[in-house]
Amino acid sequence: MWLNRDIVSIGDFTKEEVMQVIEKANEMLPYASSGHPEKPLSGKVVSTLFYEPSTRTRLSFESAVFRMGGNVLGFGSLEATSVVKGETLSDTIRIVNSYSDAIILRHPSEGAARLASEFADVPVINAGDGAGQHPTQTLLDIFTIWKELGSVDGKKIGFVGDLKYGRTVHSLSKALSMFDVSLYFISPEELKIPKHIKREIDKKVPVREAKNIEEIIEELDVLYVTRIQKERFPDINEYKKVAGTYVIRPSLLTRGKRNLIIMHPLPRVNEIPPEVDSSPHARYFKQASYGVPLRMALLDLIFRGD
């Protein structure tokens, strides 16, 4: 039942549905650079309402819409703050609802996409709502693992960095726990994965926590790196100590499996130095590139059904 479906939370997806999206994205892959030959969105208008900036997500959605033959209207954030200020989100949604065939929403408040989906007749796609969800990022991360390693089942996947605040890690680890995987959480004490998330995942798949990447690098098929933000630390020296520990140095990678892949939701700061870019393990730019076929897949499913 994909036709006109809202994409609000990865929690709304079954494993079968995730796999349907993955397979559709694989089908879209050649069209992501040349354009879909059937132009399934011809004559369609998609709104991108970005109340917060996001180059990557917004531009890859726009590219996906264009590659499918559609058009895009909307705003990209700075404008939004002044323009829609004073109007409730539900009012804005009800209006834009009549200007377009789907709404892609990024909003600073958790729950914004769910609210929007209740006021819109057209499908709403959540492009990130604060500390909440960012389901298309999670889907493109799973697609990357599937595509680069041939399957998700059977893989050992380690998350490193800020596991406390990063919504990317929370969503992705929950979604992966629907698969037959082992998950590893590597972080400083201050940024450990929240207990309620660990508990939920623990019921379904093997989970292990570690303080150092070195302890477990040899076991991993995927090392998913995230940024550690200075702002999380009251003491800058504490930050510096910690940040240095979680940098992915080329020397570390020599100890990994031959097929180990390094992923990162980007933007990165210092946690992956540029020397790693040319490593055969590096997949973070490839991962970003999958944003287009993955989003084309969702648009195809929503606009044409399965």
Added chain:
Amino acid sequence: MWLNRDIVSIGDFTKEEVMQVIEKANEMLPYASSGHPEKPLSGKVVSTLFYEPSTRTRLSFESAVFRMGGNVLGFGSLEATSVVKGETLSDTIRIVNSYSDAIILRHPSEGAARLASEFADVPVINAGDGAGQHPTQTLLDIFTIWKELGSVDGKKIGFVGDLKYGRTVHSLSKALSMFDVSLYFISPEELKIPKHIKREIDKKVPVREAKNIEEIIEELDVLYVTRIQKERFPDINEYKKVAGTYVIRPSLLTRGKRNLIIMHPLPRVNEIPPEVDSSPHARYFKQASYGVPLRMALLDLIFRGD
């Protein structure tokens, strides 16, 4: 004579021309959600130069252009201030004139659209020029009355709120005075309709002023509500007293005609509480949705003639 016509002021329209736009908008209505089958703007480029922010007007114009098969370039305001700063409007217009087939202009200064139309060879559509004109809003308001009530002639239309400063009310009431209507102006003493406007309208149609909606709610076919802005009042208490008086409560509506419709140019703040949204009288979101077919109608007339 619609081909390449500038749309600067509603005062330039005869009643016959208004009706031509209304009928064309009605024709466009099914295409406003599915796209015009003939793509009359295929290969065309329309500029949206918004020196002031305006989600509703800009997005509905862009949707209209896309539904007609055209493309849009331009800027959406914050940018504008820094970019075009220091260049005269006439210079900017002469340049953009050569980049596009029509110019849609919003500008903070009254008269800007008229000036632009003198420097552009391509048609200029006024999307609001300060305290001046916003003719496409007026046309969509008239279309809403016509569509929702079956006709404009014979209707009793009340305006409530800030009738002193609101250009929406000034333009619409003047345009409606070309029809066989009765007009009611309901406002606090401080925000009464300006005398010169009332005098002009008075010559053509019956006009009545009132201080309370209750006095006349039973007579009305249309209640057109506008926002009362805090900034208009030197004393905040005075504002609060007044604002509360002009809130459209559900209890008030029970006293209205069965077919009474409530309109509002949006955004609203507190003057229409959310409880009214589900009332059969509420038409303000429908009104906003008519922005697309109405603007498609104008584009069709300007690009293809009648």
Added chain:
Amino acid sequence: MWLNRDIVSIGDFTKEEVMQVIEKANEMLPYASSGHPEKPLSGKVVSTLFYEPSTRTRLSFESAVFRMGGNVLGFGSLEATSVVKGETLSDTIRIVNSYSDAIILRHPSEGAARLASEFADVPVINAGDGAGQHPTQTLLDIFTIWKELGSVDGKKIGFVGDLKYGRTVHSLSKALSMFDVSLYFISPEELKIPKHIKREIDKKVPVREAKNIEEIIEELDVLYVTRIQKERFPDINEYKKVAGTYVIRPSLLTRGKRNLIIMHPLPRVNEIPPEVDSSPHARYFKQASYGVPLRMALLDLIFRGD
């Protein structure tokens, strides 16, 4: 060898290549207002990454892409500063590289376009990089001379205004020195053409410097005017004296050749008064309009080869 070529610096072009662009732009001229009948960019996506504002360049590129049947994504500056902040240019380029078929880049840092071209697989077009290059402006300037005067060879071209800091003048004068032209540099002492540029040009074509336009106005076929910026002068009175001297008054033009053309990269401030706009010598708005066919020509060469 035009297919997929980066357009970084006018210094990368031979005279033959400049002429190829000029002739292609001439071919595109009728399509610049009606759209290219073959839609050579159908299904293609072009990124416009503007880290600095630029109405003229951005809008004319977007118009060119639309006239060729393509789509545009990107950002227009204010947004950019907040969005892509903290990410290296090379990372942003590698990502956007996978979202689009070509990248048009404006950036405040000299060398940014060259760097970008090294990280992108898709062609990069430099739309201005700080004090560096702006090759499409130079090409459209040459096209203007060629189109308005019938040829470039044999012409006497004078530059007036800020010849010290203006990258437009530096690039154009270097490019013109590949042709059989005479060049004249007219500026206040403080804003003379840099010695290393003059020396380079001097080897190839006759060069003359002057302090007053009056001295040489009678000889010129082209008077290329640029803005003198207040900020260049420590003393405002010095600025005022100088600025007044280099204003192109109608009386001055009466002494010029019958076919003299006045060009300006725009925006202008006071250096060309509005009275000159209606003069048969004025070509600066025509020059701006050539931005679209010129950029269409480059897109055609890059996407389809020669």
